[in-house]
Amino acid sequence: MEGLHLTILFLLSLTVVHSISPKCDLPSQGSTLRVYHVSSPCSPFRPKTALSWEESVLQMQADDKTRLMYLTSLVAGRSFVPIGSGRQIIQSPTYIVKASIGTPAQSLLMALDTSADMALVPCAGCVGCSSSTYDSAKSASFSSLTCGADQCKQVQTSSCPGTTCSLNMTYGGSTLAATLAQDNLTLATDPVIGYSFGCIKQVTGGSFPPQGVLGLSRGPLSFISQSKSLYTSTFSYCLPSFKSSNFSGTLRLGQFGQPKGINYTPLLTNPKRPSLYYVNLLGVKVGSTMVNIPASALAFNPNTGGGTIVDSGTVFTRLVDGAYTAVRDEFRRRMGTAAVTSLGGFDTCYNVPVGKQVPTITFMFAGLNMTLPPDNFLIHSSSGATTCLAMSASPAVNVIANMQQQNHRLVFDVANNRLGVSREICS
Numbered sequence: 001m002e003g004l005h006l007t008i009l010f011l012l013s014l015t016v017v018h019s020i021s022p023k024c025d026l027p028s029q030g031s032t033l034r035v036y037h038v039s040s041p042c043s044p045f046r047p048k049t050a051l052s053w054e055e056s057v058l059q060m061q062a063d064d065k066t067r068l069m070y071l072t073s074l075v076a077g078r079s080f081v082p083i084g085s086g087r088q089i090i091q092s093p094t095y096i097v098k099a100s101i102g103t104p105a106q107s108l109l110m111a112l113d114t115s116a117d118m119a120l121v122p123c124a125g126c127v128g129c130s131s132s133t134y135d136s137a138k139s140a141s142f143s144s145l146t147c148g149a150d151q152c153k154q155v156q157t158s159s160c161p162g163t164t165c166s167l168n169m170t171y172g173g174s175t176l177a178a179t180l181a182q183d184n185l186t187l188a189t190d191p192v193i194g195y196s197f198g199c200i201k202q203v204t205g206g207s208f209p210p211q212g213v214l215g216l217s218r219g220p221l222s223f224i225s226q227s228k229s230l231y232t233s234t235f236s237y238c239l240p241s242f243k244s245s246n247f248s249g250t251l252r253l254g255q256f257g258q259p260k261g262i263n264y265t266p267l268l269t270n271p272k273r274p275s276l277y278y279v280n281l282l283g284v285k286v287g288s289t290m291v292n293i294p295a296s297a298l299a300f301n302p303n304t305g306g307g308t309i310v311d312s313g314t315v316f317t318r319l320v321d322g323a324y325t326a327v328r329d330e331f332r333r334r335m336g337t338a339a340v341t342s343l344g345g346f347d348t349c350y351n352v353p354v355g356k357q358v359p360t361i362t363f364m365f366a367g368l369n370m371t372l373p374p375d376n377f378l379i380h381s382s383s384g385a386t387t388c389l390a391m392s393a394s395p396a397v398n399v400i401a402n403m404q405q406q407n408h409r410l411v412f413d414v415a416n417n418r419l420g421v422s423r424e425i426c427s
């Protein structure tokens with residue numbers, strides 16, 4: 001309860017407008033905690049001046065572009081990516097949760113990132129962080145990790161100019177310098193004692209989220225691995241629509257309360273990138289039509305990194321060229337004769353009202369069909385005058401992104417190497 005109280009104070013202190021919906025303060029229940037969209041009215045990180053619809057779509061596309069560069073670099077096993085434009089793009093990771101860290105507990109908000117391993121926390125004194133929320137000097141349970149620690153050896157980019165384990169890394173278009181530290185981390189009710197994370201000392205470039213990152217991948221330093229004894233390597237989330245003002249998205253930790261009787265698809269492991277959640281996408285249907293996609297566009301290939309990953313931080317789904325073109329062409333065919341226009345990276349937009357002719361789109365995974373209603377792939381301007389198919393082409397890997405995941409519960413059952421999906425309205 002004390003943690004909750006601090007969280008509310010923290011939110012209020014950072015929130016410009018205080019008259020926010022009372023639903024923002026909903027407490028976590030057991031092992032289930034709230035998930036917020038980063039630009040929702042409950043988020044202190046939302047843009048200060050509201051963007052127009054078009055601006056926000058272009059912004060999300062720009063964030064995705066940086067994100068995709070980052071994911072592609074992971075897939076290809078390169079450790080550095082070019083630095084993106086210097087302007088301050090707010091976060092690629094789009095959904096945040098409240099956490100607390102240290103003794104006594106300090107509150108912070110963290111972005112969910114299913115493709116990252118280590119948690120990264122902006123630490124007091126950080127140069128270039130947009131907010132610095134964790135002060136290790138005020139925590140009785142803080143300790144820094146030395147070069148000899150096992151955790152230090154698990155970080156590929158670590159180096160040891162002194163005795164403290166230090167690391168430099170890129171994240172999206174940002175570079176950051178951190179030291180490896182430990183403190184208690186609490187997401188729901190139970191603390192994970194001695195949680196190892198990167199304490200950020202310096203950030204350059206604009207794509208690092210100001211609130212820090214909670215890595216939910218399968219890597220050795222991820223939350224999944226470090227909280228294994230509490231949550232048995234299982235979590236699920238339901239992401240609310242980014243338009244939603246209801247804030248009922250949740251992150252649920254552990255096996256308790258997960259949906260029963262749902263379909264699962266196996267999680268595939270790329271030994272070169274063991275932390276990414278690869279799945280086996282077998283095909284795509286538009287309406288009831290099976291789209292003719294070259295097998296190579298979907299094939300899982302650990303050597304090239306090809307295949308399909310599920311990612312919480314990319315907004316709009318990407319399909320490699322051959323797959324995207326085939327899906328888009330079938331979608332256009334179903335939409336009839338209305339003129340096709342474009343908006344930034346979206347090449348299939350309509351400036352006329354669309355309605356009954358909109359087909360569903362089904363991602364067919366091994367063992368699991370995910371049939372999306374139009375809300376999961378059409379983005380409408382506020383006036384309703386423009387509608388776009390919110391997907392685009394990818395250079396290297398197919399990414400099932402968060403708009404396509406909204407209002408579904410995704411169960412990451414890492415213990416059994418499988419991913420479950422069920423429809424759940426949480427907007």
Ligand SMILES: *[C@@H]1O[C@H](CO)[C@@H](O)[C@H](O)[C@H]1NC(C)=O
Pocket residue numbers: 102103104105141184191193194
């Ligand atoms: C943090 O961990 C220490 C053990 O290292 C424990 O004594 C302390 O109670 C924990 N603090 C919280 C807030 O859970």
Ligand SMILES: *[C@@H]1O[C@H](CO)[C@@H](O)[C@H](O)[C@H]1NC(C)=O
Pocket residue numbers: 158159160161166167168177
């Ligand atoms: C990280 O980068 C900074 C600035 O470029 C450099 O001074 C420092 O030595 C680097 N640290 C490590 C651990 O590589």
Ligand SMILES: *[C@@H]1O[C@H](CO)[C@@H](O)[C@H](O)[C@H]1NC(C)=O
Pocket residue numbers: 243244245246427
């Ligand atoms: C919020 O939830 C209520 C019922 O729980 C629903 O009727 C309403 O449409 C939702 N609003 C949005 C914007 O999703």
Ligand SMILES: *[C@@H]1O[C@H](CO)[C@@H](O)[C@H](O)[C@H]1NC(C)=O
Pocket residue numbers: 263364367368369
């Ligand atoms: C998915 O859909 C395909 C084609 O409609 C069907 O053959 C298959 O059995 C479905 N798979 C599951 C797990 O429902």
